Amino acid sequence: MAEAPLLQPARQGSTVTAPRGNRSRSHVERAERGVPEATVARLPIYLRALTSLAEGDVLTASSEDLAGAAGVNSAKLRKDLSYLGTYGTRGVGYDVNYLRYQIARQIGLTQDWSVIIVGIGNLGHALANYSGFASRGFQVAALIDSDPARVGERVGDLRISSMDDLDDILSRSSVAIGVIATPAGAAQDVCDRLVAAGVGSILNFAPAVLTVPDHVDVRKVDLSIELQILAYHEQRKAHGLALLSDDPVVRAGAAL
Amino acid sequence: MAEAPLLQPARQGSTVTAPRGNRSRSHVERAERGVPEATVARLPIYLRALTSLAEGDVLTASSEDLAGAAGVNSAKLRKDLSYLGTYGTRGVGYDVNYLRYQIARQIGLTQDWSVIIVGIGNLGHALANYSGFASRGFQVAALIDSDPARVGERVGDLRISSMDDLDDILSRSSVAIGVIATPAGAAQDVCDRLVAAGVGSILNFAPAVLTVPDHVDVRKVDLSIELQILAYHEQRKAHGLALLSDDPVVRAGAAL
DNA sequence: CGTTTTTTGTGCTCACGTTCACAAACTCCT
DNA sequence: AGGAGTTTGTGAACGTGAGCACAAAAAACG
Secondary structure, three states: OOOOOOOOOOOOOOOOOOOOOOOOOOHHHHHHOOOOHHHHHHHHHHHHHHHHHHHOOOOEEOHHHHHHHHOOOHHHHHHHHHOOOOOEEOOOEEEHHHHHHHHHHHHOOOOOEEEEEEOOOHHHHHHHHOHHHHOOOEEEEEEEEOOOOOOOOEEOOEEEEEHHHHHHHHHHOOOOEEEEOOOHHHHHHHHHHHHHOOOOEEEEOOOOOOOOOOOOEEEEOOHHHHHHHHHHHHHHHHHHHHHHOOOHHHHHHHHO | OOOOOOOOOOOOOOOOOOOOOOOOOOHHHHHHOOOOHHHHHHHHHHHHHHHHHHHOOOOEEOHHHHHHHHOOOHHHHHHHHHHHOOOEEOOOEEEHHHHHHHHHHHHOOOOOEEEEEEOOOHHHHHHHHOHHHHOOOEEEEEEEEOOOOOOOOEEOOEEEEEHHHHHHHHHHOOOOEEEEOOOHHHHHHHHHHHHHOOOOEEEEOOOOOOOOOOOOEEEEOOHHHHHHHHHHHHHHHHHHHHHHOOOHHHHHHHHO
């Protein structure tokens, strides 16, 4: 799955003229103060949509096109992009490669990030082998597991290290992001050790609430919670149908 | 990891008296119309916190206690619970087991749900073996993969079936929830086939935007997007520090 | 039995996010 | 060159969610 090249600092190709950059606030100034969190969460989606368009050799896309590819409302997309700067051309749309570069720069994907994964069970294993990381500039720098029997085992082209080596590894290379895929019981302890070693962002797959200092970011992914949310809606659907049912027995059951 | 028993339809033990159920709107009526989506997403977290308290033989918990265990503000927790009904006792708090049952009932966890997983790669494998599903009433009913070489392979105590068997499987047992863990390219097609076969809720791990009819719910989990969001914040931290730096070269670099 | 203490349930306010709708900016065609 | 047609960027209206702060309810205690 070869991707179109990412680094593309200037507009090119296409019939679109470059925007006159002299009027209006500078992009840097604009981007500097507060992109809303909801917008940040959507930027990677836009990036993916742009990449997909670029692979189809599309040079220009309207907000409507892009919004379609990203699965959002076009007004929302335009507003989101407006927080980054004015990268579109009225009457035309957005230069796909140019916009792609700008978003990638904003997110920080023009540099590589080292990631460390702690807890190499089922899930940690899958994460270690997940190709979607590397292709977006996330390099797995080390794998850690507390089980001595597992230490030394090969996963992909890395070897599992022991918990004791954690500080060592983190002091040698600069790792900013830690992924926790341990059981719930171990998560807070692992988290504390990662934070102590200078990790500033944590992606937590363990079903546990993590407590961290203010300067550390945590995001949580919880598989069973997602299923539970779906179950809730699914139940409501069934419930509603039951209330409409002709069968009084079904109706009575639903009303409980 | 033995969990405390879930089904507990009536209050018991503890010194808390049962609420007088005759005044105020009925719980059913209240729960019927719109629990906010944000609240629904937190219910599973509360449930987990309650389970954890119950395992520690805690019988009663205040909103403050619960909120602490769930990692949220106590006012928010109280308001969330108020959408379900009046299950607390002023001056006392909530009966842990009673509330646990009520939330589980609301989410729909008092019944079992069958789940089908499509795409048994790294991630699908991990999901198939994930114990967190079974323990919350989600039973994996079948595993599907399009690769003929993989069909028949054993994973846990299931055998991988072919895509062709999909309709067969779904018509025999009633599966409401489908999990897509295929590559992005296959996701929409798999999704369409699941929907056609009557699946009403989909959990999508593939990095693709799915289009579904209105009556179908989709939730998306995207690992690399989570990392990208963390990268954004991490970059901003580094950026801010650079702007504060004494070194003019670092400052200049940061200002680009 | 009244007073104090605890803790819930909720009205209210503010902040954030979404969507509409339209002027401004640009292209294209005659 | 000017008018018709497109499409962006954004002000304004609206909707949802978060958090404060307090009355109401229950318990504890003298």
